[in-house]
Amino acid sequence: MRRTDPEPEPFRPTALQRALLDRFQRELPLVPRPYAAMAEALGASEAEVIEALAGLQAAGVLARVGVTLAPNRVGASTLAAMAVPKERLAEVAALVSAFSEVDHNYEREHRFNLWFVVTAASRAEVERVLATIEARTGLPVLDLPLERPFKLDLGFPLSWN
Amino acid sequence: MELSSADRRLLAALEEGLPLVPRPFAALGERVGLAEAEVLARLEALRAAGPINRMGLVVRHRELGYRANAMVVLDVPDPMVSAAGERLAREQAVSLCYARPRRPPLWPYNLFCMVHGRERLETLRLVHAVLMRSGLETVPRAVLFSGRRFVQRAARYARGAPQRAEAMP
Numbered sequence: 001m002r003r004t005d006p007e008p009e010p011f012r013p014t015a016l017q018r019a020l021l022d023r024f025q026r027e028l029p030l031v032p033r034p035y036a037a038m039a040e041a042l043g044a045s046e047a048e049v050i051e052a053l054a055g056l057q058a059a060g061v062l063a064r065v066g067v068t069l070a071p072n073r074v075g076a077s078t079l080a081a082m083a084v085p086k087e088r089l090a091e092v093a094a095l096v097s098a099f100s101e102v103d104h105n106y107e108r109e110h111r112f113n114l115w116f117v118v119t120a121a122s123r124a125e126v127e128r129v130l131a132t133i134e135a136r137t138g139l140p141v142l143d144l145p146l147e148r149p150f151k152l153d154l155g156f157p158l159s160w161n
Numbered sequence: 162m163e164l165s166s167a168d169r170r171l172l173a174a175l176e177e178g179l180p181l182v183p184r185p186f187a188a189l190g191e192r193v194g195l196a197e198a199e200v201l202a203r204l205e206a207l208r209a210a211g212p213i214n215r216m217g218l219v220v221r222h223r224e225l226g227y228r229a230n231a232m233v234v235l236d237v238p239d240p241m242v243s244a245a246g247e248r249l250a251r252e253q254a255v256s257l258c259y260a261r262p263r264r265p266p267l268w269p270y271n272l273f274c275m276v277h278g279r280e281r282l283e284t285l286r287l288v289h290a291v292l293m294r295s296g297l298e299t300v301p302r303a304v305l306f307s308g309r310r311f312v313q314r315a316a317r318y319a320r321g322a323p324q325r326a327e328a329m330p
Contacts, residue, residue, distance in 0.1 A: 010226030021218060021225075028216040030201050030208075033183055050181050053218075057181070063219040064178025065185075067204075070214040074164060074172065079261065081268070093311040107308035108232065112268070115232070115305075142264050150246035150258040151274070152214050 011059040016044055016052045021061075028065065068153050071146050076126050077119040078145040081112040082137070089113065092137050101129045112142065164212065167195060171203055172212075178219075227277045229284040229306060233292075234270035236263070236301040242272055248295040249274050254287045270303065281306065 013021065019042050029037035035053070036046040044052075056062035071077060084092045089107065096116055097105045105116040120126045130141045164172075170193040179185040186204075187197040195203070207213040222230065237245045242260050249258045249272070258274040276291065278284030285304070292298045 011224050013225075021220060025217045025220060026215055028179075028218075030186075030205050030216075032186060032197055032201070034179075034185065035181070035183065046183060050183070054181050056218075060221055060224045063221050064176075065181070065217070066175050066178040066219055067172070067207075067213045068215045068219065069172070070211055073212040074169070079273075083267075093309075097311045105311040107311070108305040109308060110303060110305045112305075113308075140267075142268050144261040144264070144268070146259050147262060148242075148246065148260040150260070151250035151255060153257055 011056075011061050013056065013061070014052060016042065016048060017056055017061075020049065020052055020056070070152065071149060075119060075121045076123040076145075077117055078126050078130070078143050080116055080118055080130060080133075081142040081144065082114045082133075082139050083111050084114050084137075084139060086113075088137075092139065095136060096133060099129055099133070101125070164207075167193065167199075168203055168207060168212075171195065171200065172207070222277055223310070226279050229278045229281040231276045231278075231284050231288060232305045232307070233274050233276055233288055234303050234305065235272040235274075235297060236269045237272045237297070239271070245272055245295065245297055245300075249291065249297075252291045252294070254291055269301065 020038065023041065024038055028034060031037050033046065035049045039046045039049040042049070053062060053065065057064075082092065082096075093105060093107070093114055096102055096114065099118070101118050101120045103117045103119060105114070107113055108115050118126050118129050120129060126145075127143075130143055134141050171189070174189055174192050180188045182188055184197065186200045189195075190197050190200040193200075204213070204216070208216055235245070246258055246260055249255050254276050255274045256277060258272070260272055261270075263269055263271045276284055276287050278287055284306075288304055289298075292300075292302070
């Protein structure tokens with residue numbers, strides 16, 4: 001199923017914003033003034049770095065300055081999928097997104113057209129969320145927990161063309 | 162490593178991201194009752210011991226023009242999964258790669274990876290090249306492009322279950 005909502009033009013970062021994205025997806029300086037450390041590495045001022053990051057955040061490019069956690073080291077999670085009749089997709093997606101345990105809720109082009117991650121403090125809670133979604137929608141949910149990671153999120157090399 | 166309750170509070174508070182102020186670790190510490198130096202020491206320990214997979218700018222690809230994001234799923238014979246996963250993991254175009262259970266008869270695929278591109282044809286070419294190099298071009302597979310991203314509710318911190326590296330849109 002093709003997406004129907006129009007996409008805005010991609011954001012065009014400034015030179016400093018590009019440098020920040022290229023350099024600091026994986027190595028946040030663990031020092032009292034991390035933005036000053038980034039600024040020093042890039043020949044800018046601390047205020048300029050903060051402003052550049054705020055601009056990236058306002059544009060939606062920067063989700064956050066923060067951490068990603070290794071899977072299943074803290075709590076439990078699973079990747080879940082549902083085959084939702086097209087006419088019910090918006091309704092079911094909204095129901096799923098309303099759970100505070102749900103993240104990364106996406107439409108995908110497949111018979112299994114709704115994919116999301118459920119994260120909770122324990123496996124039992126994850127299963128409770130999946131069962132509740134099944135009960136409320138009347139649709140089965142595929143539960144695809146991670147068995148073995150081969151590559152974790154290490155940031156994303158961006159090509160600027 | 163066992164996470165202390167302070168570690169959990171710290172990770173939960175970090176879900177919203179580090180504030181964009183000159184002393185962000187001090188600000189974070191104020192919210193969870195830790196001194197700036199303790200925050201830095203705990204984060205360093207969590208990074209070194211493994212619960213923190215990555216620390217830095219967390220980027221949304223779509224807003225940068227990477228709109229053709231494909232989840233590639235493969236049905237690899239079980240004895241080959243490790244070798245296949247390791248080969249795929251070495252590919253630069255593959256950002257994530259995981260083994261997950263099959264759910265027959267509905268779902269026959271047991272190896273997942275993510276490939277990002279700016280447009281569909283570019284992504285399909287990348288997928289093809291990766292599979293050829295990995296010797297997986299004849300394995301049954303499906304390529305699931307992402308469509309709409311459904312809006313999330315606000316923060317979910319305080320649930321003791323912070324953001325993962327596991328799933329990429």
